[in-house]
């Protein structure tokens with residue numbers, strides 16, 4: 001047995017855009033335990049729900065995370081709408097689905113870029129973010145915001161996408177296809193990338209299930225979980241396959257996310273072709289929420305759970321978010337055991353950590 | 361597995377125009393719906409205070425008696441709620457960012473209606 005050393009990892013680390021701290025207990029170069037500490041960016045957003053009325057809180061919910069901002073707003077709205085028994089017009093559901101899937105593409109491309117950066121492939125990182133920029137331009141054009149859209153509201157959406165812009169979305173996505181394929185092929189077949197990822201941080205299906213992994217982390221271990229199958233939004237109207245892999249290592253998680261990008265493109269194209277011609281995009285909201293509800297939806301990183309409890313006034317009693325990164329931390333700590341110190345950054349990155357979400 | 365996958369992409373990029381803008385020389389063009397900053401047509405405003413009540417961050421202050429409308433532009437999160445709720449349609453979202461400014465107070469009190477100014481003097 002070699003000497004044990006403790007190496008602090010984070011809260012400031014080149015691969016981490018956000019602060020999380022891990023104490024890595026090493027024996028020689030091998031990690032034998034990882035002790036996390038979080039709480040560096042806690043903002044008390046759940047408490048704020050008592051101060052902002054339930055319609056204004058959408059803007060706060062959106063700011064929980066800068067990457068899945070739309071889906072946070074959507075999750076909150078879905079929860080409140082269910083408490084208030086609101087039935088959205090179909091068009092609103094389709095528009096929400098399009099924005100949600102565009103967010104998924106942008107989030108996965110961002111993550112691919114960070115991954116390329118973590119394995120030291122600078123030019124690949126640039127190319128991933130170049131493609132992501134095209135998606136951000138679509139957001140700019142359809143919602144008026146690049147990152148924070150402010151288009152979701154309780155009872156529907158605030159902006160419509162007209163036929164011309166829908167066509168533009170499909171056009172941009174179709175044009176992206178060939179460069180997307182050549183870029184993602186590098187991740188899946190380049191020797192240097194594979195040697196960094198293949199066989200690193202293996203999570204077996206049983207472990208993934210027991211530790212409560214969600215999203216791509218669980219799917220890469222062969223568990224078919226996807227909240228989109230629950231049938232919220234426009235997902236019951238479109239065909240898609242849940243992307244899974246069996247290896248459970250970093251490579252499998254990359255493969256799942258890459259396949260999801262193409263699946264999302266297909267969902268958006270279907271949504272555009274099935275878009276209802278009825279122009280209503282919202283329903284009037286009368287009264288205040290009274291009751292409680294759990295809403296679950298699939299974010300790029302996995303399942304997010306929104307709990308709201310209303311008391312009949314315009315201020316909610318309680319709002320709680322369980323974000324996907326929070327659920328994926330235990331599997332991460334488990335997979336960290338036994339990996340080389342040099343592999344830690346890549347492994348931490350493959351859960352797609354979003355610490356701001358986790359700490360709210 | 362293969363080597364030099366990236367070489368093809370890199371080579372073809374050499375013959376494409378840059379993906380970035382040559383920024384200060386060629387300014388970025390924003391779509392008209394982009395939310396940049398709020399401006400008011402103060403002549404139309406009736407100081408009803410609707411925008412103040414709808415604003416999620418409390419960036420707008422309306423003083424009815426004094427006929428004064430003020431915004432703290434750096435508190436504004438560009439949600440467009442005020443513009444949508446204004447009964448007189450006098451708030452407009454512009455697609456350029458809030459201009460940089462050293463003195464916050466200067467902007468805050470820059471929009472006092474002409475009426476209010478006159479009343480003060482008299």
Ligand code: SF4
Nearest residue numbers: 405406408409411446
């Ligand atoms: S809502 Fe419109 S009219 Fe009323 S105070 Fe605000 S800007 Fe003036």
Ligand code: SF4
Nearest residue numbers: 415436437439440442
């Ligand atoms: S855009 Fe939103 S945050 Fe800004 S002043 Fe209007 S209501 Fe307030």
